[in-house]
Amino acid sequence: MKLMLHYTLKNKGLLFFNFICVFGFIIIELGLPTLLSQMIDVGVANNDDAYIKKIGLIMLAVVVVGVLMNISLGYFMSRITTNVTASIRQDLFEKIQGYSHNEYEQLGVPSLITRVTNDAYQIMLFMQNLLRTGFMTPMMFIASLVMVIRTSASLGAYVLVALPFLLIGVVAIARFSDPLSRKQQGNFDRLNNILRENLSGLRVIRAFVNEDFEEGRFGKVNDAFEKSSKNLFRLMSSAQPGFFFLFNTVMAYIIWQGSIQIDAGTLEVGNLIAFIEYIFHALFSFMMFSTIFMMYPRAAVSANRIQEAMDTEPIIENKENGVTTTETNGYLAFDDVTFAYPGHAEAPVIRDATFSAKPGETVAFIGSTGSGKSTLIQLIPRLYDVSEGEILVDGVDVRDYDIAALRQKIGYVPQKAVLFSGTLRENLLYGNKDATDEELYEAIDIAQASDFVSELADGLDTQIAEGGSNFSGGQKQRLAIARAVVRRPDLYIFDDSFSALDFATDAKLRERIDKETTNATVLIVAQRVSTIMGADRIIVLNEGNIVGIGTHEELLKSSSVYYDIASSQLTKEELGQ
Incomplete structure (x- = not known):
């Protein structure tokens, strides 16, 4: 995370506007159900057409501002992530230029290619999700919980019961995904190595009629990469159905309990609709944040590999204030x-x-x-x-x-x-x-x-x-x-x-x-x-x-x-x- 944070903070201006857009988008998203609640409980309940139109126009304006905020968020997020990825690749390439033969042999040329290309790409994917949803979801979750408790504390208790189960699932998936990510990247290095050798030595392979042998060698590593990728993707894909099951269970129970309270006269219809929206934002934000949390181990593996290359100091060092001119030439x-x-x-x-x-x-x-x-x-x-x-x-x-x-x-x-x-x-x-x-x-x-x-x-x-x-x-x-x-x-x-x-x-x-x-x-x-x-x-x-x-x-x-x-x-x- 230190590597990603270092390069992200180089874009402080863009990061500030990204944060403003996130904050504005949250206010708009939570403001709409509040306005809808007022429209139903005040305008519809009192048959006040003027009030309904007034709130409707305000909601329309809020939607327009929300769209603009979302577009701006996408723009600033893209600028930051492309800047970060480009800077990482440039600095890593410059670092590699200073390596001696020893460092190339130590890290391996195929691995260095993977670090400059695929590892930097994995960081870009993570940063895109982090800047768009990683910043938004914690604030959205907290703000939604505040609105949930403010609207109906009794119904909000059911949400709090579901959170520990969600948290346990996120931690478990993150723990198992780390070794799988490392294994996948290692297999990718080996895949890249064999492919590079095959393409550079194609004439020799054909001359000795060893195409079948090379196909078998590549297939073996490709199968290992496929297996590690399947295990990782299977783990990641199992999270979403589990979250949605818990999410829908909580929603169904809250609607049931909310209906009972409406029948008892302790809760208004508009408040229940707004409450459901708040619950949706709270649980969905948690689920989205958990996705970021689960993506982190894979990005962390890539960041660590890049950091390792950055931290590798060449044995051959350029002497500070070294000699640049001599009186004689050619001796x-x-x-x-x-x-x-x-x-x-x-x-x-x-x-x-x-x-x-x-x-x-x-x-x-x-x-x-x-x-x-x-x-x-x-x-x-x-x-x-x-x-x-x-x-x-x-x-x-x-x-x-x-x-x-x-x-x-x-x-x-x-x-x-x-x-x-x-x-x-x-x-x-x-x-x-x-x-x-x-x-x-x-x-x-x-x-x-x-x-x-x-x-x-x-x-x-x-x-x-x-x-x-x-x-x-x-x-x-x-x-x-x-x-x-x-x-x-x-x-x-x-x-x-x-x-x-x-x-x-x-x-x-x-x-x-x-x-x-x-x-x-x-x-x-x-x-x-x-x-x-x-x-x-x-x-x-x-x-x-x-x-x-x-x-x-x-x-x-x-x-x-x-x-x-x-x-x-x-x-x-x-x-x-």
């Missing part, structure tokens, strides 16, 4: 760096890494799969933080930088080329939002992408499908490289970014990059020896340890690990044998 040094994933300190994936690089140099990394190549370079832009030692960029520990300033120095091309939906221009401008079209085309030319970009009918305005599915793997890699080149950074990081290119394109691309990066430092992670043979320095990794540093020729003689990798890819002539 890199690893000083005795060790890294282990959070929670696995006993099993570091990088051990005692020490090396340096300077502008104009190309430093390459090679090693067997799982040797720690990608992990090592991901420490530079602080996708992870070192466990021991330090990484210096231009003489400053990366942890002392303002994160944005640090990453602005870097042009990073990950293993998997990622393109976003939108235009080709918008994707390239990720590198530098102020780049001109001329600069974009130059970056495209450097990345050896001119051949296919020039054939696009819309050029830079070509729409990119989700995940870049309208481009091949090699085309996506070249566009991702062009995006990094647009930035003109001090430090280029290519994480196995040439793997989808043919040898000729690979060679041309590296040649252009060498010419264009004479004032920058270039780091290349590669599996192919041919990609890195010309590097100024090659660093060989094996099980997280640096086991060799040197040129291609030097490592062939000094590193058995490098020689084994090279001999598996190159001919004897290329090995110099």
Whole structure:
């Protein structure tokens, strides 16, 4: 409730008018039976047509005002709930943007998607009912009880007898709905996870003819979600018939007792009609409020899940007043760096890494799969933080930088080329939002992408499908490289970014990059020896340890690990044998 209250109070002005409309609507709703009572007991009883017309016109005016109040209430309620939901989603999205890989793994990407979408939606539904009926029903209930006792205290006693039964039912339903809501949301997370995996891995599923297996896996989780949802909805739907049964029982008994009192002359007909209206508002208000009360556990589960994501602090923190400028550009040094994933300190994936690089140099990394190549370079832009030692960029520990300033120095091309939906221009401008079209085309030319970009009918305005599915793997890699080149950074990081290119394109691309990066430092992670043979320095990794540093020729003689990798890819002539 704290989360919802926090965001609701940001709309104090709208909340004030919402309250005014609720208060006015209550007065109008309870005023009508009072006027009707006077019309019957005074106007009809005395056959006073003028009085009847007068009260009738007043009632008509009250109805018109009531309609306007109800419309206004709906307007202010909608404004508040949409503002609250939009603010929650925006703040949660901004929070998620600051997460490190560790937080994504901890909470899970499918769960985070559910929290931003479905959980925020559940809060919106609850707030809509709360602002419309949650505010109204307590006041309506109290005001109705006052009018009930004022009209006939003896008949009002029967209402008080029914209240404990209503209260017990509400508390019982709320208690049982909480665990069911948690279970339902958990199943929804798993459903979202399987769906996401299925859609992203559709080609693999089809290639291995595993559609039936995936359907079974999805069906199992879907059945669990269906079961938990049925149990929750069954519980909720059982409340209304029970309430109406008690409600109608009380009403029937009051009409019976009221008729006896009218016959005895202790109660007038108009008062009984007004009394029935008051009873209706009192019990119906209680029933509506109980609906809000029963909805609360489900909204509370969603709010707690959102609050958990809000309260999760990223391991990688942006240093206050961090360094934003340096005297030098492009210098890199690893000083005795060790890294282990959070929670696995006993099993570091990088051990005692020490090396340096300077502008104009190309430093390459090679090693067997799982040797720690990608992990090592991901420490530079602080996708992870070192466990021991330090990484210096231009003489400053990366942890002392303002994160944005640090990453602005870097042009990073990950293993998997990622393109976003939108235009080709918008994707390239990720590198530098102020780049001109001329600069974009130059970056495209450097990345050896001119051949296919020039054939696009819309050029830079070509729409990119989700995940870049309208481009091949090699085309996506070249566009991702062009995006990094647009930035003109001090430090280029290519994480196995040439793997989808043919040898000729690979060679041309590296040649252009060498010419264009004479004032920058270039780091290349590669599996192919041919990609890195010309590097100024090659660093060989094996099980997280640096086991060799040197040129291609030097490592062939000094590193058995490098020689084994090279001999598996190159001919004897290329090995110099």
